[in-house]
Amino acid sequence: MNAPFIWIVFPIGIGVLLLLINNQRALSVLGGLIALLLALTAQFLPIELAMNIGSYSIKIDSSFTILGRTLLIKPEEGPLLALIYGAVALWFFGAEAAKSATRLIPIGFMITALMVASIAVEPFLYAALFIEMAILLAIPMLTTILEPPSKGVTRFLIYQTLAMPFILLAGWLLGGVEASPGDLALAGQSASILGLGFAFLLAIFPLYNWIPMLSEEVSPYILGFLLWILPTITIIFGAGFLDRYSWLRSSPQLIIALRLAGLLMLVTGGLSAAFQRHLARIMSYGAIAETGFSILALSLDTRLGIPILFLLIPARAMGLAVWSLAMTIIKGEVETMRFGAVRGVLRIVPFAGTGMIIAALSTGAFPLLAGFPARLALWESLGRESLVSAFWMAIGVVGLLTSTFRSLAVISMAEEFTTWEPRESLTQRIMLGLGVIGLFVLGLFPQTIQYFLSNLPLMFEHLGR
Amino acid sequence: MALTIAWITVILILITSTGLLVVRDWRWSIILLAVQYLGMFVLTLQHWPLGMASVKLVAGWMSAAILGMTRSGFSSENSEETSIWPGGRLFRLFAAGIVLLIVSTVTPAVDTIMADAGFAVTGGSLLLIGMGLLQLGITSYILRVVIGLMTVLSGFEIIYSAVEGSILVAALLAVINLGLALVGAYLLVAENSQQEAETE
Numbered sequence: 001m002n003a004p005f006i007w008i009v010f011p012i013g014i015g016v017l018l019l020l021i022n023n024q025r026a027l028s029v030l031g032g033l034i035a036l037l038l039a040l041t042a043q044f045l046p047i048e049l050a051m052n053i054g055s056y057s058i059k060i061d062s063s064f065t066i067l068g069r070t071l072l073i074k075p076e077e078g079p080l081l082a083l084i085y086g087a088v089a090l091w092f093f094g095a096e097a098a099k100s101a102t103r104l105i106p107i108g109f110m111i112t113a114l115m116v117a118s119i120a121v122e123p124f125l126y127a128a129l130f131i132e133m134a135i136l137l138a139i140p141m142l143t144t145i146l147e148p149p150s151k152g153v154t155r156f157l158i159y160q161t162l163a164m165p166f167i168l169l170a171g172w173l174l175g176g177v178e179a180s181p182g183d184l185a186l187a188g189q190s191a192s193i194l195g196l197g198f199a200f201l202l203a204i205f206p207l208y209n210w211i212p213m214l215s216e217e218v219s220p221y222i223l224g225f226l227l228w229i230l231p232t233i234t235i236i237f238g239a240g241f242l243d244r245y246s247w248l249r250s251s252p253q254l255i256i257a258l259r260l261a262g263l264l265m266l267v268t269g270g271l272s273a274a275f276q277r278h279l280a281r282i283m284s285y286g287a288i289a290e291t292g293f294s295i296l297a298l299s300l301d302t303r304l305g306i307p308i309l310f311l312l313i314p315a316r317a318m319g320l321a322v323w324s325l326a327m328t329i330i331k332g333e334v335e336t337m338r339f340g341a342v343r344g345v346l347r348i349v350p351f352a353g354t355g356m357i358i359a360a361l362s363t364g365a366f367p368l369l370a371g372f373p374a375r376l377a378l379w380e381s382l383g384r385e386s387l388v389s390a391f392w393m394a395i396g397v398v399g400l401l402t403s404t405f406r407s408l409a410v411i412s413m414a415e416e417f418t419t420w421e422p423r424e425s426l427t428q429r430i431m432l433g434l435g436v437i438g439l440f441v442l443g444l445f446p447q448t449i450q451y452f453l454s455n456l457p458l459m460f461e462h463l464g465r
Numbered sequence: 466m467a468l469t470i471a472w473i474t475v476i477l478i479l480i481t482s483t484g485l486l487v488v489r490d491w492r493w494s495i496i497l498l499a500v501q502y503l504g505m506f507v508l509t510l511q512h513w514p515l516g517m518a519s520v521k522l523v524a525g526w527m528s529a530a531i532l533g534m535t536r537s538g539f540s541s542e543n544s545e546e547t548s549i550w551p552g553g554r555l556f557r558l559f560a561a562g563i564v565l566l567i568v569s570t571v572t573p574a575v576d577t578i579m580a581d582a583g584f585a586v587t588g589g590s591l592l593l594i595g596m597g598l599l600q601l602g603i604t605s606y607i608l609r610v611v612i613g614l615m616t617v618l619s620g621f622e623i624i625y626s627a628v629e630g631s632i633l634v635a636a637l638l639a640v641i642n643l644g645l646a647l648v649g650a651y652l653l654v655a656e657n658s659q660q661e662a663e664t665e
Contacts, residue, residue, distance in 0.1 A: 067633040129637040136644040140651055148659060149652045154610055157648065158601055161614050164641075165594075165621035172628050173578070189578065 125171025224324025265292030270399025344414030593620030
């Protein structure tokens with residue numbers, strides 16, 4: 001038994017088997033429970049340590065060799081796997097309420113496993129290949145065979161596919177820089193190619209136009225899942241580059257580039273959200289701003305930035321899950337998600353409307369909510385390094401909050417004497433309620449999640465220490 | 466001898482990639498794509514053994530077959546070029562000429578960076594990348610988009626073969642090529658589903 005088999009091969013097999021199930025509830029419960037089990041085993045099952053169960057001794061190896069290369073899950077990566085599969089369980093349990101279980105769960109398992117493989121593969125730059133496979137698998141999830149694919153889907157495929165060659169080439173070039181560190185021209189070229197690769201992969205400004213396009217066209221819940229898992233693991237993969245190459249880590253130009261990219265994402269995402277008149281597009285710009293926060297965290301001194309980066313992950317997972325579930329429910333009740341069509345919709349979907357607003361406030365760093373502790377720490381650390389950057393971060397946050405209050409005004413603007421007629425199902429109410437409670441718990445008691453997060457920086461050799 | 470063959474292959478790649486930009490009949494597109502994979506195989510052979518290079522040829526031909534078989538299932542009245550702007554063949558030839566000019570200019574510099582892979586290999590690779598990007602820039606029709614992506618990836622695979630000889634990478638790239646073709650087939654079916662339903 002080895003760790004890559006448990007957390008990569010097994011979930012892919014489960015995903016294939018779950019394709020045979022068509023019942024939304026069965027799929028949601030089964031998928032959620034399996035993901036939860038994988039999370040618990042990742043947290044509590046020791047890797048590379050013999051365990052005695054009665055007269056038997058079991059040891060989980062950390063590596064799995066395939067075609068001359070290795071998939072390696074180090075013992076220090078257990079908490080990260082627990083976090084990933086725990087969040088996946090959250091998404092899968094909510095899939096029934098979003099009526100997306102049949103499309104999300106089987107392929108979602110495969111995508112998650114491939115993204116885990118991208119962290120586990122050695123040499124680590126081959127990760128781009130696994131991420132590309134996950135992107136290809138995401139296409140059938142985003143679009144059905146019964147409707148013509150939208151432009152957003154095509155752009156998603158093109159942009160994400162173009163990232164792979166850049167990252168693979170950059171990986172090879174970085175090896176050359178390591179061999180001859182004095183070659184500044186080569187260092188500049190490799191860093192530029194790497195930057196371009198990550199710009200495509202993380203949808204950094206201005207390469208994110210597919211996100212708002214997709215948000216208008218596909219199921220918000222499925223898009224939300226992709227907007228959580230792809231950037232989250234890609235950023236950890238990107239942090240791996242910083243951990244591996246000391247010259248990259250210590251380059252002041254790279255820090256400036258990361259900070260600029262993060263601020264651009266945050267400010268353009270926040271301001272675009274503030275001027276949108278479409279609820280789904282606002283969510284997509286919120287997700288773009290979330291990626292901006294993560295990139296900003298990478299631009300800080302790694303002893304501060306890496307813990308903040310990990311603190312952002314659960315808040316992003318929880319916030320996007322609640323937000324996209326709420327959007328899916330609202331989408332089912334209105335013709336379009338434009339402001340004109342959703343006016344007063346709070347009277348018919350009060351739980352979804354509340355969930356949407358709370359999740360959006362959490363993304364906008366509203367106090368007492370899940371996003372607040374990480375953003376406050378980020379803002380404080382950023383302010384110590386550059387007041388101008390902290391000011392621009394505030395602009396982005398104000399943009400996000402403005403969009404939230406505009407949305408709140410629109411959805412609550414019903415005709416006078418309109419009665420309250422909640423149309424959400426019991427499952428939807430329960431899932432939204434639990435999600436909102438989760439957002440408050442993460443905001444009021446951020447230390448509860450520290451048990452899982454405190455050891456995460458140990459997965460890096462140099463970062464966060 | 467090997468060098469001569471490599472340069473002949475570059476000319477073949479120039480013809481196929483330009484042809485892919487210009488032709489409108491999907492049958493010709495698939496044929497040109499298959500021939501392009503043959504050219505890619507020959508250039509990959511400059512650095513990889515026959516067995517490993519064959520993987521690229523087989524995967525490429527299988528991908529072309531998947532796309533061809535899917536497309537053959539639809540009525541040929543589809544207007545494949547409705548959303549292309551500008552649509553003139555002359556414009557595309559002109560754009561291809563510019564790509565050729567850029568490639569011939571940057572090839573020596575890129576060749577130096579890429580561990581002296583060889584001018585023919587680097588030039589052929591950059592040509593495919595450039596033509597593929599051009600294709601992606603001027604079309605939104607799904608078959609052409611997928612062919613454009615395959616062309617870009619082919620170019621990348623040629624140059625990457627000069628610096629990376631891992632079996633796992635070869636296998637994963639083959640899987641990605643096939644996956645891209647399958648995704649293309651899926652999107653093609655989706656794109657034509659309404660039209661087919663109306664025809665029935």
